[in-house]
Amino acid sequence: MISDHAVVRSEQIGEGTTIREFVVVEAGASIGRDCVIHPHVVIGSGVSIGDRVEIFPGTVVGKPPNGANAVARPIEYDRVVSIGDDCSLGPNAVVFYGVKIGRGCLIGDGASIREECTVGDQCLISRYVTVNYNTSIGDRTKIMDLTHITGNMTIGNDVFISVLVATTNDNALGARGYEEGQIIGPTIGDGAMIGSGAHLQPGVVIGNGAVVGSGSVVTRDVEARKVVMGVPARVVRDV
Amino acid sequence: MISDHAVVRSEQIGEGTTIREFVVVEAGASIGRDCVIHPHVVIGSGVSIGDRVEIFPGTVVGKPPNGANAVARPIEYDRVVSIGDDCSLGPNAVVFYGVKIGRGCLIGDGASIREECTVGDQCLISRYVTVNYNTSIGDRTKIMDLTHITGNMTIGNDVFISVLVATTNDNALGARGYEEGQIIGPTIGDGAMIGSGAHLQPGVVIGNGAVVGSGSVVTRDVEARKVVMGVPARVVRDV
């Protein structure tokens, strides 16, 4: 059922799908079966959405990156987005072009995922999490509210990242502009857990199953299955 | 005055209320007198809004929780929302079903309040604050920008919580799933003050009138009218 108040320019809308008032779906987008697209959603050209996906009000799927002369990194992206079956997005989430999201993911209110990122299956990207460009997130990983995931970062499967965690990728704090190869985010191994308000410095590697305590500042690599804490973080015990 | 460009399915709209362009009000919602509902607001069925309430663009009142196979906790909720007289909400705020907000509250841009929460009178829930399920907030309490309030948490009257404060409710960081009774947020007593960037660990009790310093990590209970600071936080003096 497509509302008379929606503007739908695509004919690739699956059976049983509801499109509500004031939605805009561009030509070249495709939406699967039994989806619900709530009011005020915008779905761009080149976006492909699976079956049984629910998108809450105000979410934008398919935003071009736009530097407006103010960002250092040259921006390339594919004008496609893929959202797997059984996902829930929004309200007010933003998915940039060049993003691929697996099946059964929950993308929370206002979560914003930038270009060239991949998110696996059954992930939770919670409220107002911001994910920067070219980052890869595995399956069943949970990232809680108000956490920032930096660019050029790799996150494994079954990872838990708590609220208000900061990750960075540039020791020069922007002073040298964007030099490819110098801008490297952290790597987080499978099953690792990152406590609330922790800070992971550029390029650190968190081993599989390691635990980072709340409020820690991680300046060096953490071995698998170690627990680290403090500012700067030191090993306190095995898991 | 109801805009010709709005879709209003309820007849319970009070005298003197303005409903602007591209608003959606579902059947079974009720809105009091002298309210202003700005463009692109969505008000769900079962939502009850008092008098002289102003709701800014893009705010959603009455969102169902939706786990999409990615959250651990079984979700129950009442399909009602109550917003008291003289409140101001948004823009882009999100109020889930099962929430009750008192009179004279200011809910800031993008603040998001999940199911089964109650907020007292004259509270400020500022920009991008996220409040999790089943949390109770007293009267005249202020929670500043970008702070996360966890689930199963209790906050008293006249509390001040500064910006970028983290609270958590699960020592296992999600590793054990949702076990009822094991997932307990902090308790904050009347008149307590929590500094910017503090972290309150699961289950800690902050006594009445206590003060937590900026950047502290609170791992143990804090007695009434004590000042604590540091990582981990220790008592430094009386208030």
Add this chain to the structure above:
Amino acid sequence: MISDHAVVRSEQIGEGTTIREFVVVEAGASIGRDCVIHPHVVIGSGVSIGDRVEIFPGTVVGKPPNGANAVARPIEYDRVVSIGDDCSLGPNAVVFYGVKIGRGCLIGDGASIREECTVGDQCLISRYVTVNYNTSIGDRTKIMDLTHITGNMTIGNDVFISVLVATTNDNALGARGYEEGQIIGPTIGDGAMIGSGAHLQPGVVIGNGAVVGSGSVVTRDVEARKVVMGVPARVVRDV
């Protein structure tokens, strides 16, 4: 080109400008040439937008401050907003009345800038950054995701502020209400760099070119070109 589904009450729309579906532009707003105003944007009366500006979905330009009986500070503001040429805003950004933004700025998803603030040229105010009232930001300054900039604060040119940084302006944590002259934010000098998750206390002065380490809590002034770290922050070396 103005969509038939938009509501445009102003005649001051420049040549080559596109206004998309479900946009609201109030009488008395002016928009320059070759702009793109995406769906669901609201532009208030008294707003003046330059040439080649792109505004993404759900952004609100021209929001009145609204205390709803819950904020301490008396609110005064001019019912104008000025956005310079070549800016990009949103999605879901919020620009309050009384704000002036220079040329070539990028205002990220959900960034919210309150009344009586000025932002220079070529700035980046990234995703979900919240800027409080009466704050001044210089040219070419970058403020990264999920950072809070407090009220009555001054930020110089070429400053870099990383993610999840907290700044505050009130040592009494709201306990004394709003006393003019007692509520003073930090001052950040030209070329200073503030690491992720740092906290700057009320009234501290960060000298030109100084560097604040990640996770530091800055309680005292920092001299120009010094590097400080720790909780509380101490000088560790020269830049």
